[in-house]
Amino acid sequence: xxxxxMVQGTMSNSGKxxxxxxxCRVFKQDGYKVAPFKSQNMALNSYITKxxxxxxxxxxxxxxxxxxxxxxxxxxxxxxxxxxxGSQVIVNGxxxxxxxxxxxxxxxxxxxxxxxxxxxxxxxxxxxxxxEGAGSPAEINLHENDIVNMGMARxxxxxxxxxxxxxxxxxxxxxxxxxxxxxxxxxAMIKGLVVNKFRGDVKILEPGLRMIEEKTxxxxxxxxxxxxxxxxxxxxxxxxxxxTHKGAGxxxxxxxxxxxxxxxxxxxxxxxxxxxxxxxxxxGMLEDPDLILLPGTKNTMDDMQWLRESGMExxxxxxxxxxxxxxGICGGFQLLGKVMEDPDNVEHGGTMRGxxxxxxxxxxAKSKTRTQIHGIMRKGVGLWSDWEGKEVTGxxxxxxxxxxxxxxxxxxxxxxxxxxxxxxxxxxxLGSYLHGLFDTDDFAESMIRELMRSxxxxxxxxxxxxxAHKEQEYDKLAxxxxxxxxxxxxxxxxxxxx
Numbered sequence: 001x002x003x004x005x006m007v008q009g010t011m012s013n014s015g016k017x018x019x020x021x022x023x024c025r026v027f028k029q030d031g032y033k034v035a036p037f038k039s040q041n042m043a044l045n046s047y048i049t050k051x052x053x054x055x056x057x058x059x060x061x062x063x064x065x066x067x068x069x070x071x072x073x074x075x076x077x078x079x080x081x082x083x084x085x086g087s088q089v090i091v092n093g094x095x096x097x098x099x100x101x102x103x104x105x106x107x108x109x110x111x112x113x114x115x116x117x118x119x120x121x122x123x124x125x126x127x128x129x130x131x132e133g134a135g136s137p138a139e140i141n142l143h144e145n146d147i148v149n150m151g152m153a154r155x156x157x158x159x160x161x162x163x164x165x166x167x168x169x170x171x172x173x174x175x176x177x178x179x180x181x182x183x184x185x186x187x188a189m190i191k192g193l194v195v196n197k198f199r200g201d202v203k204i205l206e207p208g209l210r211m212i213e214e215k216t217x218x219x220x221x222x223x224x225x226x227x228x229x230x231x232x233x234x235x236x237x238x239x240x241x242x243x244t245h246k247g248a249g250x251x252x253x254x255x256x257x258x259x260x261x262x263x264x265x266x267x268x269x270x271x272x273x274x275x276x277x278x279x280x281x282x283x284g285m286l287e288d289p290d291l292i293l294l295p296g297t298k299n300t301m302d303d304m305q306w307l308r309e310s311g312m313e314x315x316x317x318x319x320x321x322x323x324x325x326x327x328g329i330c331g332g333f334q335l336l337g338k339v340m341e342d343p344d345n346v347e348h349g350g351t352m353r354g355x356x357x358x359x360x361x362x363x364x365a366k367s368k369t370r371t372q373i374h375g376i377m378r379k380g381v382g383l384w385s386d387w388e389g390k391e392v393t394g395x396x397x398x399x400x401x402x403x404x405x406x407x408x409x410x411x412x413x414x415x416x417x418x419x420x421x422x423x424x425x426x427x428x429x430l431g432s433y434l435h436g437l438f439d440t441d442d443f444a445e446s447m448i449r450e451l452m453r454s455x456x457x458x459x460x461x462x463x464x465x466x467x468a469h470k471e472q473e474y475d476k477l478a479x480x481x482x483x484x485x486x487x488x489x490x491x492x493x494x495x496x497x498x
Contacts, residue, residue, distance in 0.1 A: 001123045001124065002035075002122065002123040002124075002125075002126045002127055002128055002129045003127065003128050003129070003494050003495065003497070004123070004128070004129045004130075004131060004156045004157065004158035004159075004494075004497075005023070005128070005129075005130055005131070005158055005159055005161065005490070005493065005494045006130075006131040006132070006133060006152070006153045006156070006158040006159065006160045006161065007019050007020045007023070007130065007131070007132050007133065007160075007161050007163060008133035008136075008137050008149055008150075008153075008160050008161070008162050008163065008190075009133065009135070009136060009162070009163045009164070009165075010136055010138075010162065010163065010164045010165070010171075010174035010175060010177075010178045011135070011136050011165065011168075011174065012134075012135050012136070013165065014163045014164060014165040014196060015163055015165060015196040015197060015224070016132050016133060016134075016163055017058040017061070017062070017132060018229075018231060018477070019161075019163060019194065019196065019224070019481065020036060020062055020130050020131075020132040021036070021061060021062045021065040021231060021474070021477060022065075022477045022478060022480060022481035023130050023481060023490070024036055024062050024065045024066045024130050025065045025066070025474050025475070025477055025478035025481070026478045026481050026482060026487070027066075027127075027128050027130070028065070028066050028067055029475075029478055032126075032127040032128050033125070033126045033127045033128070034066050034126060034127065034128040034129070034130060035063065035066055035068060035074060035122050035125070035126045035128075035129055035130075036059050036062035036063060036065075036066065036074050036129075036130055036131075036132065037059075037073075037074055037075075037118075037119060037122060037129050037130070037131045037132070037156075038056065038058070038059055038074070038075050038131065038132040038133075038134065038148070039075075039076060039077060039115045039118075039119070039131075039147055039148045039152045040076075040077040040078075040079065040108075040115075040134060040147060040148040041055075041056035041058065041059065041075050041077070041078050041079070041134065042078075042079040042080075042081065042087065042134070043056045043057060043058065043078070043079075043080070044080055044081065044259075044260070044261035044262070044298055045057035045058075045261060045262055045263070045264055046078060046080065046090075046261075046262065046397060047059075047060035047070060047395065048370050048371060048372055048395035048396065048397055048435075049069070049070050049071055049072055049093065049372070050069060050372055051071070051072065051093070052093075052370045052371045052372065053071075053072035053092065053093020053094065053370065054072075054078060054090050054093050054094070054095075054368075054370055054397060055070060055071075055072055055074060055075035055078055055093060056075045056078050057232065057262075057264060058132070058232075059074040059075040059132075061231065061232045062074070062130070062132075064470065064474070065474045065477070072092050072093035072118070073118040073119070073121050073122050074118075074122065076091065076092055076111075076114050076115050076117075076118040076119075077089070077090070077091055077108075077111055077114070077115065077147075078090040078093075079104070080261075080298060081298070082098055082298060082299070085100055085101050086098055086099060086100045086101060087099060087101070087104065088298075089104060091111060091114055092114055092118065093370075094370075095368050105142070105145060106145075108145055108147060109145055109147065111147065112147055112155075115147060115152070115155070116155060119155070119156060123156075128494065129156070129158075131152060131153070131156060131158055133148060133149040133152070133153075133160075134148045134149065135148075135149075136149070136178060137149035137150045137160075137162075137178065137182060137186070138177065138178040138181040138182060140181055150182065150186045150189065153186075153189055153498070154186075154189070157497055157498055158497070158498065159189065159190075159191040159192075159493045159494070159496065159497060159498050160189050160190045160191060160192075161190075161191065161192045161193075161194055161221065161222075161490075161493075162175060162178060162179070162190050162192070162193050162194065162218075163194045163196050164178075164193070164194070164195055164196065165196050165197050166195050166196065166197055166198050167196075167197035167198075167199070167226060171195055172208055172211070172212050175193055175195075175212055175216070176212060176215055176216060179216045179218065180216075187216075188498075189498050190216075190218055191218070191219075191221075191493045191496075191498075192218065192219055192220070192221035192222070192489065192490070192493060193212065193213075193216065193218050193219070193220045193221065194220070194221060194222040194223075194224065194485070195209070195220065195222070195223045195224065196224045197224065197225075197226045198223050198224060198225050198226060199225070199226050202223055205223065209223070219489065221485055221486045221489050221490060221493075222481075222484050222485035222486065223484060224480065224481075224484040224485075225480070225484065227476075227480050229473050229476055229477055229480070230270075230271060230469070230470075230473045231473055231474070231477060232264050232267060240263070240267070240270070240279075241256060241260075241263070241279050242279070243270075243277060243278050243279055244278050244279055244280070244281075244285060245278060246276055246278055246287070247276035247278075248274075248276060249273075249274040249275050249276050250274060250275045250276065250290045250291065250448065250451060250452065250455070250457070251276055251278070251287075251288075251289045251290045251291075252266075252269050252275060252276065252277045252278070252289065252290065252291045252293065253278055253279075253280045253286060253287075253289035253291070253292050253293070254266055254277065254278070254279050254280065254293045254294075254295060255279075255280055255292065255293070255294050255295070255307075255312065255316070255332075256279040256280055256281040257294075257295060257297045257303040257306070257307075257331075257332075258297075258299075258302065258303055258306050259297045259298040259299040259302060259303050259331075260295050260296070260297060261295070261296045261297055261298050261331070262295065262296040262329075262330065262397070262435050263279075263295045263296070265295060265296070265329050265435050265436065265437070265438060266293050266295065266438065268438045268439060268444045268464075268466055269438070269444065269448070271464065271466070271469060272444075272445075272448060272464050273464075274448075274452070274457070275448060280312075282310070282312075283310060283311040283312050283314075283315050286312070286315050286316075286319075288319075288324075289319070289324065290324070290325075290451060290455060291324070291325050291326075291327070291451060292316060292319060292324060292325070292326045292327070293326075293327050293328075293329075293332070294326070294327070294328035294329070294331075294332025294333075294335055294336065295329060295330075295331070295332050296329055296330035296331045296332060296397075296435065297330075297331035297332070297335075298331075299347050299348070300331040300334045300335060300340060300347060300362075300364075300400075301340055301342060301347045301348035301352050302347070302348060303331070303335065304335055304340065304352055304354060304355075305348075305352070307335070307355070313355055316355065317355065317357070320357055320428070320429060323426070323428050324428070325382065325383055325428050325429075325430075325451065326357065326428065326429045326430075327429075327430050327431070327432075328430070328431040328432075329431075329432055329433075329434070329435060329437065330396075330397065330398050330432075330433055330435060331398070332431070333358075333402060333422075333431030333432055333433060334354070334362040334398075334400060334402060334431075335354055335355055336354065336355050336357045336358045336360070336429060336431045337354040337355070337356075337357075337358050337359075337360035337361060337362055337402060337431070338353070338354055338356050338358070338359060338360060338361060338405065339351060339352070339353060339354055339361045339362070340352045340353075340354055340361075340362045340363075340364070340400075341361065341362070341363045341364065342363075342364040343363070343364075344364065344365065344366050346364040346365065346366055346399055346400070347364055347399075357424065357429045358407075358408055358422055358423075358424060358429055358431055359404065359405045359406060359407030359408050359424075360402050360403060360404055360405060360408060360422060360431070361402070361403050361405055362400050362401065362402045362403075363400060363401055363403070364399055364400040365399060365400060365401065366399070367399070368397070368398070368399045369396045369397070369398050369399070369433075370395075370396065370397055371395065371396050372393075372394075372395045373393070373394060373395065373396060373414050373415060373416070373420075373434065374391060374392070374393050374414070374415045375391070375392050375393075375412040375413055375414040375415060375420060375421075375434075376389065376390070376391055376392075376412065376413055377389065377390050377391075377392055377411060377412055377421075378410070378411065378412065378413050379409060379410070379411050380411075381409055381411065381423050381426075381427030382423060382426065382427025382428055382430065382450075383427070383430075383446075383447040383450045383451055384411070384427075384443075384446065384447060384450075385427075385450065386446065386450075387443070387446060391440075392412055392421075392434065392437060392440045392443060393434075393436065393437075393439075393440050394432075394433075394434025394435055394436040394437045394439075394440070395434070395435050395436055396433045396434065396435070397435060398433055402422070402431070402433070404419070404422055407424075407425070408422035408423060408424065409422065409423045409424070409425065409427070410422060411423055411430070412432070412434075420432055420433055420434060421434070421437075439466055441466075441467075444464075444466075445463065445464050
């Protein structure tokens with residue numbers, strides 16, 4: 001059975017996903033077979049494994065840091081919020097149904113066998129499992145039915161590292177309060193404290209570190225400096241949505257839909273020199289971009305209504321008249337069509353007019369399409385005029401089928417015979433169900449080069465290698481963890497267990 005160590009936080013956004021990935025990378029570099037695990041994740045950013053199963057995006061990122069393929073065992077329970085009081089419940093990668101928060105809370109202990117089975121499969125295959133918690137272990141109203149923090153640590157016999165975010169202030173109170181709100185036996189499971197997102201001279205912090213050690217009888221095993229690395233950890237994703245200002249270079253505007261999901265589809269553009277990616281949540285922010293991107297959404301029809309009522313739709317249609325390129329992925333693709341029908345009340349019920357930029361009809365269904373898929377670009381148009389015959393890859397997560405009503409160019413033939421990527425006549429509007437499409441080798445680069453050319457910009461020898469960039473960032477993360485943690489102590493904690 002694998003050795004296990006668990007990263008918990010004093011609150012959400014303390015950096016658990018980030019540091020879990022960092023430890024994963026360190027252990028991998030040290031020659032161990034290592035895998036991530038999170039028993040229950042709540043996120044709208046998800047990923048489809050090779051087996052066609054759905055997990056949280058953060059666990060897919062952590063698996064990437066480990067150098068392994070993501071599997072559903074790494075995240076056996078995924079909750080995708082559908083409202084303020086309910087979520088779609090995904091167990092072992094497959095939809096179990098929609099549940100209100102109270103109903104899920106009352107019944108989630110029934111999912112313990114699923115959690116344990118998934119964990120044990122990983123434990124039999126790997127040397128080390130790095131487990132991530134969720135929120136805070138000191139949510140005393142939720143403690144009785146906990147299966148993701150101390151409840152999971154107990155099931156896995158995993159010693160715990162407790163992470164506090166000093167950038168928000170009050171880190172010592174947060175660490176002390178979290179420890180002391182736990183029962184004594186669970187306090188004993190915390191083997192190390194970590195101060196994350198520190199700015200300044202650590203010597204000034206040292207008196208506080210000594211005092212928190214004395215008050216909790218738990219050693220501080222790491223002080224991690226604030227570091228901006230290009231890692232798609234769950235806690236950092238919301239920060240990206242705050243990028244609202246236009247910078248230098250090509251102006252790429254992502255429409256921030258109320259139910260936005262899987263917007264990591266566009267993160268490749270953040271990494272490109274000469275490209276400014278921003279998120280637009282109000283009509284007055286749109287201005288005159290060079291490219292408009294419509295992301296996925298957990299509720300396409302509700303977001304169509306928001307686009308229309310807010311006035312955003314009218315501005316997008318005006319940009320379409322000016323031949324500004326517009327690309328929609330998944331739910332964004334559905335929004336671009338003429339009509340959406342929901343006969344089974346999957347989302348909104350009834351029929352709704354879409355934006356009408358693509359000659360398509362979408363019919364929502366209860367079954368969810370989940371698959372990794374390859375395809376061949378059978379026709380290159382617009383920004384992809386030189387891509388005919390090239391391979392594209394991605395993954396699908398959607399409830400609904402979009403039909404070409406006759407007026408769209410069909411660009412990609414998928415390996416299972418289906419057609420994806422539909423465009424208008426001149427190729428300025430395109431929709432696709434393929435998440436990860438822009439991660440295909442050279443695909444996004446080719447598109448940006450063509451857009452630069454059309455704008456009369458000199459891109460010279462510009463090139464971007466996404467795979468190499470990611471590996472570089474994971475290695476930087478490992479360097480940060482090694483320099484900030486007492487890794488000798490971490491290995492001692494790992495070896496001793498609880």
